[in-house]
Each structure stands twice: as C-alpha cells, then as structure tokens.
Amino acid sequence: MDITKKNSQNIKEILRDQISRQLLLPLQKIPSERELSELFSLTRISVKSALHSLEVEGLIYRENRRGWFVSPPRIEYNPLSRGHFHQMISDQQRVAKTLLLNVKSMVAPSAIATTLKLSKPTPIHIIERLRYIDGRAVLFVENCLISQYFPDILSEDLSQSLTELYAKKYGFRNSCSHFDFIPTSAPEHVIHALNMHPGQQVLKICRVNYNQHNNIIDCEFEYWRPDAVMVSINNRE
Amino acid sequence: MDITKKNSQNIKEILRDQISRQLLLPLQKIPSERELSELFSLTRISVKSALHSLEVEGLIYRENRRGWFVSPPRIEYNPLSRGHFHQMISDQQRVAKTLLLNVKSMVAPSAIATTLKLSKPTPIHIIERLRYIDGRAVLFVENCLISQYFPDILSEDLSQSLTELYAKKYGFRNSCSHFDFIPTSAPEHVIHALNMHPGQQVLKICRVNYNQHNNIIDCEFEYWRPDAVMVSINNRE
DNA sequence: TTCACTTACTGGACTAGTCCAACAAAAGAA
DNA sequence: TTCTTTTGTTGGACTAGTCCAGTAAGTGAA
Numbered sequence: 181m182d183i184t185k186k187n188s189q190n191i192k193e194i195l196r197d198q199i200s201r202q203l204l205l206p207l208q209k210i211p212s213e214r215e216l217s218e219l220f221s222l223t224r225i226s227v228k229s230a231l232h233s234l235e236v237e238g239l240i241y242r243e244n245r246r247g248w249f250v251s252p253p254r255i256e257y258n259p260l261s262r263g264h265f266h267q268m269i270s271d272q273q274r275v276a277k278t279l280l281l282n283v284k285s286m287v288a289p290s291a292i293a294t295t296l297k298l299s300k301p302t303p304i305h306i307i308e309r310l311r312y313i314d315g316r317a318v319l320f321v322e323n324c325l326i327s328q329y330f331p332d333i334l335s336e337d338l339s340q341s342l343t344e345l346y347a348k349k350y351g352f353r354n355s356c357s358h359f360d361f362i363p364t365s366a367p368e369h370v371i372h373a374l375n376m377h378p379g380q381q382v383l384k385i386c387r388v389n390y391n392q393h394n395n396i397i398d399c400e401f402e403y404w405r406p407d408a409v410m411v412s413i414n415n416r417e
Numbered sequence: 418m419d420i421t422k423k424n425s426q427n428i429k430e431i432l433r434d435q436i437s438r439q440l441l442l443p444l445q446k447i448p449s450e451r452e453l454s455e456l457f458s459l460t461r462i463s464v465k466s467a468l469h470s471l472e473v474e475g476l477i478y479r480e481n482r483r484g485w486f487v488s489p490p491r492i493e494y495n496p497l498s499r500g501h502f503h504q505m506i507s508d509q510q511r512v513a514k515t516l517l518l519n520v521k522s523m524v525a526p527s528a529i530a531t532t533l534k535l536s537k538p539t540p541i542h543i544i545e546r547l548r549y550i551d552g553r554a555v556l557f558v559e560n561c562l563i564s565q566y567f568p569d570i571l572s573e574d575l576s577q578s579l580t581e582l583y584a585k586k587y588g589f590r591n592s593c594s595h596f597d598f599i600p601t602s603a604p605e606h607v608i609h610a611l612n613m614h615p616g617q618q619v620l621k622i623c624r625v626n627y628n629q630h631n632n633i634i635d636c637e638f639e640y641w642r643p644d645a646v647m648v649s650i651n652n653r654e
Numbered sequence: 655t656t657c658a659c660t661t662a663c664t665g666g667a668c669t670a671g672t673c674c675a676a677c678a679a680a681a682g683a684a
Numbered sequence: 685t686t687c688t689t690t691t692g693t694t695g696g697a698c699t700a701g702t703c704c705a706g707t708a709a710g711t712g713a714a
Contacts (some may be wrong), residue, residue: 187697188659188698189695206438211664212663212664212665213664214663214664214665222698222699222701223698223699223701224665224700224701225462225697225698225699225700226697226698226699228665228666229696229697229698232616233602233615233616235604236601236616236617236618237601237602237616238599238600238601238602242665242713243665243707244665244666244706244707245663245664245665245666245705245706245707246664246665246706246707247497247663247664247665247707254599256597260652261648265527274616355653356651356653357646357651357652358649358650358651358652358653358654359649359650359652360493360647360648360649360650361598361619361647361648361649361650362475362491362647362648363475363600363618363643363644364473364474364475365470365473365474377665377666378470379469379470379473379474380473381473381600381618382602395698406600410597410598411596411597411599412595412596412597412598413496413595413596413597413598413650414593414594414595414596415497415593415594415595415596416592416593424667424668425667425668439663449693449694449695450694450695451693451694451695459668459669459670460668460669460670461670461671461695462667462668462669462670463667463669465695466666466667479695480677480695481677481695481696482675482676482677482693482694483674483676483677483678483694483695483696483697484693484694485695514695543674614695614696652692
C-alpha cells in the first residue's frame with residue numbers, strides 16, 4: 181500500500197532536511213521516539229533504527245535517557261599542534277570548558293606500562309578531565325604522567341593546558357609524539373562521563389609524548405564523541 | 418528468574434571470550450542470528466543489538482545478508498608514509514590485493530572542486546579502487562586527479578601504487594599533504610563495493626596532495642571498514 | 655528560600671512473531 | 685564441462701506491544 185518501500189528512509193530524509201535547512205538547530209532536542217513513531221506511523225524500533233543511522237552519520241547524537249539532539253558542526257582538530265585546546269576551540273568561534281574529574285597516583289597498570297614502554301614498576305599520576313564545547317561534554321581525556329618527571333604537579337591548576345604547564349614548570353619541550361586513532365567503543369567510566377550509553381562509538385586517540393631528551397614522559401588517552409570532531413593534519417615532507 | 422539483569426550482556430561476554438581465546442578465528446563466521454537467539458533464549462532483535470555493539474567495538478563485522486564474522490587484528494596505517502599500500506600490508510604479515518573498479522573522466526563536480534581549490538571548471542580523472550586485506554574488502558579508494566598534470570595516465574596499470582607512478586612517469590614528489598579523518602557513514606557506491614549496509618560506519622580519510630612546486634595535483638577519498646584499521650602517526654617537531 | 659518527594663517522560667531492554675531480498679549451494683539442463 | 689534454476693539460509697525491515705531505569709520538572713513541607 182505504501183509508496184515507499186522503506187518507511188524509515190522517510191523519517192531519515194525529513195530529519196536530514198530539517199537539520200540542513202536549520203529548522204532544527206544544533207544542540208536542539210529532537211521529538212521523542214514515541215512522538216516520532218506516532219508521526220510517521222512506525223514502531224519505536226523502526227524509529228530508533230533510523231535515528232541510529234543518523235547518529236552514525238554524525239548528524240544527531242544521544243544523551244543517555246535524555247533524548248536525541250542535533251549535532252553542532254564538527255570541530256577541526258589538529259593533534260600535531262599540541263595542547264592548546266581552549267585556543268583551538270575559540271579559534272573556531274566555539275566555547276570551550278575543561279572540568280577536572282579525578283586525579284590518582286598509582287603504579288602503572290600493565291596496559292599503561294606497555295604504552296609508556298616501562299620495564300619495571302613505575303609510579304604514575306593519572307589525571308582525568310572532561311572537556312566541553314558549547315556546553316556539551318564531547319571529550320574525555322586521561323593523562324598518564326610518569327611521576328618522577330613531574331614533582332609536585334598535583335598542586336597546580338590541572339584544568340589548564342598541561343603542555344604549557346610542562347613547559348613552564350619543568351622546561352619540557354615536546355620533541356616527538358606518537359598517535360593512534362582508533363574507532364571503537366568506550367570503557368565504562370568514559371561512557372558515564374560523556375553521558376553516553378554502553379556500546380556507543382567513540383574516536384579513541386592515544387598519544388605518547390617524548391621530551392627534548394627523547395624520554396617518554398607521559399601518554400594521553402582521548403575519547404571523542406564521534407560526531408563532534410574531524411581530525412585534520414598537515415604534513416610537510 | 419534470571420541471574421543477570423541484561424541477558425544480551427551474556428552473549429557479548431561469551432563471544433568476546435571465544436574470540437580472545439581464539440575459539441572463533443579471524444574471518445570465521447559467527448552462528449546466525451536465529452541460531453544465537455535459540456542458544457541464548459533471546460529474540461533476534463536482542464541478539465542483533467548485542468552483535469551491533471560488538472561491531473562498534475571492532476571485534477566483529479557484517480557482510481550484507483551474508484552473516485557476521487570475526488574481525489582480524491587492525492592494520493596499523495601510517496598515512497604520512499605515502500602510497501605503498503601493498504608494502505605496508507605485507508610488512509604486517511598480511512596479504513594485500515587491489516582491484517580497479519572504475520575510471521571516469523569529467524569536469525570536477527563542486528564538492529571535489531572545493532577540495533582541490535579549483536576556481537574554474539577543470540577536467541579530472543576519477544579512479545575508483547577496492548583494496549583487500551587477507552581476501553577481505555576493507556578499503557574503497559577514490560582518487561581524483563587533475564587531468565592536465567597526468568597526460569596519458571589512463572593507459573597505465575592503475576592497480577599499482579599511484580604515488581610511485583606519479584614519481585616515475587611525471588617526476589612528481591609529494592611535498593605536502595593535508596588529511597582529514599572523519600568517522601561517518603559511507604555513500605551508496607562505497608557501501609555496495611565494501612559489501613556493507615546503508616547506515617554502517619566507516620572511517621573516511623580525505624587527503625589533498627601537493628607536488629614539489631606546491632601545486633595541488635590530486636585528492637583522495639578513502640573509506641575504511643572501521644574495524645580493519647587504526648591510524649598511526651609519528652610526529653617529529 | 656531550600657530541600658526532599660512525587661510524577662510524567664525519556665530512552666533501554668525485551669518478547670514473539672511476519673514478510674522480504676539477497677546470497678549460496680545443490681540440482682538439472684545444455 | 686558450463687550455465688541456469690531451484691531451494692534453503694541469511695540478515696533487513698517491520699508490527700504491537702510490555703516493563704524498567706534514569707532524568708527533569710513540578711509540588712509541598714521545613
């Protein structure tokens with residue numbers, strides 16, 4: 181009876197259209213799954229599947245049990261220009277905020293020890309921070325510092341740029357970094373902090389930093405909401 | 418009555434375990450959704466949702482209407498060491514194959530003209546290729562070459578490394594490249610070539626290449642199956 | 655004003671099915 | 685052998701619901 185074979189394509193097209201014509205604005209809430217299912221005469225499962233697919237595309241995002249929202253434009257993130265998160269965001273006419281979540285000191289667990297190429301048990305600090313763009317939590321960052329290189333760092337303001345702190349307080353310059361970009365799902369504590377749901381995708385970025393003496397001094401794990409970012413790199417050979 | 422609150426967590430854990438203990442091997446088929454739903458006493462919808470979540474994690478992948486399979490380990494892909502796809506794959510003890518899909522010549526459509534920073538209508542060649550690792554199609558590549566820089570290129574073997582061809586036949590060296598990495602969903606023709614399903618995630622990589630005279634000579638759009646790859650970059654400052 | 659409590663609403667998890675399109679392997683025909 | 689046809693199996697799309705857990709806003713007591 182229907183004109184279209186797949187009804188859920190309909191809802192996708194209409195939402196896509198409303199977003200591109202700015203009838204639905206960034207950060208704005210989309211009607212609830214139940215409302216949409218009535219509007220389009222579909223079950224919630226079909227609606228959910230359509231929304232899922234727009235989520236993968238990066239057009240909309242989900243907050244756990246709060247609803248679906250329109251994604252703002254992606255931030256262009258150049259990881260090679262290190263550290264100045266707030267600068268980068270304001271350069272793109274957006275508003276950044278950093279929240280210090282947690283600081284722990286411990287002996288490096290095996291996964292981190294491997295990343296830092298540690299051959300024996302070594303004390304580290306782990307600094308967990310949450311970063312917001314335009315009031316939306318989009319990035320969970322975990323910095324793992326080898327304690328011996330950073331005496332007394334925990335008494336500093338840790339919501340500022342760590343790279344700048346490294347330079348000012350310890351005279352470290354970043355001579356070399358190694359990056360891995362992995363599309364995967366986020367661990368539990370990250371899911372929670374970003375208000376996501378277990379099994380949702382994130383863009384995981386692991387970086388290992390070397391100082392001017394070519395020592396590994398720290399590593400960082402970034403977990404981005406995948407619709408919020410686009411990694412942009414310039415390479416001169 | 419059940420011990421666990423969420424039954425679908427069960428199936429996820431068991432599959433994860435079987436994969437990590439290599440009882441299920443890379444490229445091997447997972448039992449069908451119907452079989453799993455009987456085994457775990459769940460509906461197909463619940464099974465599908467659990468599989469989805471393992472897919473996002475990068476542990477398993479889907480071939481459209483063929484079934485679910487175990488993902489091989491991710492390839493480490495360093496886009497800064499340009500061009501030698503086959504080399505890179507065999508360095509990682511894997512088997513590469515390139516299939517030439519399609520070659521077209523046309524005036525650059527607006528999206529590509531923007532990427533190539535063209536100010537007036539310009540003829541280009543588009544070369545579409547499909548790349549396999551261990552027999553699995555994981556990467557769709559679309560090269561857009563500005564025709565004037567590459568006279569007579571269409572008579573060459575286009576399944577080889579284009580970078581090498583640029584160097585040998587035209588004396589071009591790659592002086593600079595610009596990359597964008599975007600987690601998003603793939604366009605229709607890519608979905609089809611990779612045997613995926615509309616709405617599935619890919620890692621899209623756009624690169625723009627400059628020759629030694631600092632002219633943009635071509636751009637490339639890569640679409641990776643997201644479980645197949647991990648982008649790895651080394652940066653020296 | 656402030657804080658605890660209730661309540662409506664949201665998405666998450668799930669059941670028990672149906673029908674369809676594409677794939678793949680087996681069976682037949684040339 | 686080689687090509688075509690059939691048939692079973694796969695995932696994709698969908699219906700029509702139920703129950704649950706966390707959010708947010710409004711209500712009322714201190």
